[in-house]
Amino acid sequence: METDGTVEALPIKEPPENDSVTFESAVKIILQWDSTAVRGVMLFDDGDGNEIDQYLEAVDEIQRSMELMAISESHDDDRRKGKGAIQIAMARLEAEFVNILTCPTNPIYSTSSSSSFTDSPNSYYEEDYLDYNPPSEEAINHLRSIVERMDSVGHLRNCVQVYRNVRKALINVRFRCLGIEELSTDNVRKLETEALEAKLKRWIRVAKVCAQVLFPNEKQLYAQIFHGLGIAIEDVYFMETVKDPAIQLLNFAEAMSTCRRSIERMFIILKLHQTLSDLLPDLEVLFQSKSSEAIRIQAAEIFLRLSAAAKEILWKFENAVLGELSTIPVPGGTIHSLTAYVMKYIIRISVYKQTLVELLESKTSMDFRYSDDLKIPDMKFMELGEQTRLALHLIRILVTLQFKLEEKSKQYEDTALSHLFMMNNVHYIVQKIEGCPELKKMIGGDYLKQLTGIFRQAAISYQRSTLASVLNCLRDEGMSYTTTSWSSAERERLKSFNALFKKVHETQAAWSVPDLQLREELRISISLKLILGYRTFLGRCSDAILNRYVKYTADDLETAVLDFFERNPISQHSRNRSDFRTD
Incomplete structure (x- = not known):
């Protein structure tokens, strides 16, 4: 029966003879949309809402009539006519279903040609997917309406299969366009660190897109379309849709978790571990069903292997610091490469x-003591406050580095240069800790004070070693106060001073203090000690001695000290200095 353009549902009973008009009109609507004139036209593609409703109601009417006819022995012709119309309608609805699935509102999901589509991996970014607009509510309603009609005639499983095939193809296309390579464990093992970091960077972006956008949207879309229709295997179909990209993503992480655990790959392992840690809750929700537990279990196992790898590499790093065996002293007492490497590593940690x-x-964490290594000074953990095991481990590495630096300082024949080397390197360590708030917080004030004390003592020892012999020439201890003996002593002291300062000048100019502020502070400190003593000594000398034996003025000394720590041979400077006196 038809009222106001809508078809009312009929009670399940033998239809009156005059109700066959409604059935006939429904069949006619189905056949009209199967004619040659509209064969290539999509009903749901920007179609008239009334026409869509009319078509769906026609399918409903035919199906209701067919159910009534099934309990009647008459209407054989109508049953054949209705069966044919239903077959035509199902083919039409399946085509409409596929069309809607492949042409949602966002072109990023479309396989159709468009200006935004390209096979270049660099054209797709995480932001494109995070801004993804799911199919409109109208599109979802249309898909749901089609599914309900196909379900009513027993075509639901076919519909789900079509859905799976279409969506799987679309997901695979999008995944390929994101540019993830399929790498074996051997491929990963052979990659250089820089190349591996680049691939990991892309993997992280793609993994986030898949776990937080593509896969959840796909699962949600499936639920919106098929929920409540009694499909007990819905998770199986979702799993089949996203299985290939999910497995390929995990294969890369799997290869990383099983390849060699070298020190250079520590931060690649940590970055991957951190990313997987962030994504595991999403994966737990996505793959919570029995049919998809293999993905969930594999991800969890990879995460555990990455954890073990990170800890193992951390221990390897400390052992590598302890086992560093270079015996050639660095020129000029500058920063040792081991110091720079360790601090860079620790800051990144x-x-x-x-x-x-x-x-x-x-519970499987390390024991911080090396019972068989008696050379390294034992750490007084109880005096370092309540530290995390990571903080204690980093301090342990720094103690090991300090021990190695002390060993290397002994490679210098010059005691002053040995102290300068320790001063430079420990100062570098302190500055790096001070410049990294997170590291400074972990290390804590107690150990930082210990390091600062070591630096200051090294600086004091360096200045004493450098200036002791020079300043001794300027003291009046042991000098006789008779005129003859005083003049003779002055002359010998000045000659010794001139010779010793010349040597110090040449030596210190070739040494290095890389930190500009520390360099300036040392120069000022040396100048003050040197010039004060020199002026006092000259004030006690006779004019005859001053005129004949004084090689440097106080200003000369101050200028000469400016050459210190420049790592340049003094001869290059002395050629340009006309103000230094000669014998």
């Missing part, structure tokens, strides 16, 4: 503080 704190607090 502090970026992953939270991850490593959690790893090291586990």
Whole structure:
């Protein structure tokens, strides 16, 4: 029966003879949309809402009539006519279903040609997917309406299969366009660190897109379309849709977790571990069903292997510092490459503080003492306050570095240069800690004070070693106060001073203090000690001695000290200095 353009549902009973008009009109609507004139036209593609409703109601009417006819022995012709119309309608609805699925509102999901589509991996970015607009509510309603009609005639499983095939193809296309390579464990093992970091950077972006956008949207879309229709295997179909990209993503992480655990790959491992840690809750929700537990279990196992790898590499790093065996002293007492490497490593470790704190607090964490290594000074942990195991481990590495630096300082024949080397390197360590708030917080004030004390003592020892012999020439201890003996002593002291300062000048100019502020502070300190003593001594000398034996003025000394720590041979400077007196 038809009222106001809508078809009312009929009660399930033998239809009256005059109701066959409604059935006939429904069949006619189905056949009209199967005619040659509209064969290539999509009903749901920007179609008239009334026409869509009319078509769906026609399908409903035919199906209701067919159910009534099934309990009647008459209407054989109508049953054949209705069956044919239903077959035509199902083919039409399946085509409409596929069309809607492949042409949602966002072109990023479309396989159709458009200006935004390209096979270049660099054209797709995480932001494109995070801004993804899901199919409109109208599109979802249309898909749901089609599914309900196909379900009513027993075509639901076919519909789900079509859905799976279409969506799987679309997901695979999008995944390929994101530019993830399929790498084996051997491929990963052979990659240089720089190349591996580049691939990891892309993997992280793609993994976030898949776990937080593509896969959840796909699961949600499936639920919106098929929920409540009694499909007990819905998670199986979702799993089949996203299985290939999910497995390929995990294969890269799997290869990383099983490849060699070298020190250079520490931060790649940590970055991957941190990313997987962030994504595991999403993966737990996405793959919570029995059919997809393999993905969930594999991700969890990879995460555990990455945890073990990170801890193992951390221990390897400390052992590598302890085992560093270079015996050639660095020129000029500058920063040793070991010091720079260790501090760079430790600062980078502090970026992953939270991850490593959690790893090291586990029951399988390390014992910080080396019972068979008696050379390294034992750490007084009880005096360092309440530190995390990560902080204690970093301090342990610094103690090991300090021990190695002390060993290397003994490679210098010049005691002053040995102290300068320790001063430079410990100062570098302190400055790096001070410049990294996170690391400074972890290390704590107590150990930082110890390091600062070591630096200051090295600076004092250096100045004493450098200036002691020079300043001794300027003291009046042991000098006789008779005129003849005083003049003779003055002459000998000045000759010794001139010779010793010339040597100090040449030596110190070739040495190095890389830190500009420290360099300036040392020069000022040396100048003050040197010039004060020199002026006092000259004030006691006779004019005859001053006129004949004084080689340097106080200003000359101050200028000469400016050459200190420049790592240049003094001859290059002395050629340009006309104000230094000669014998």
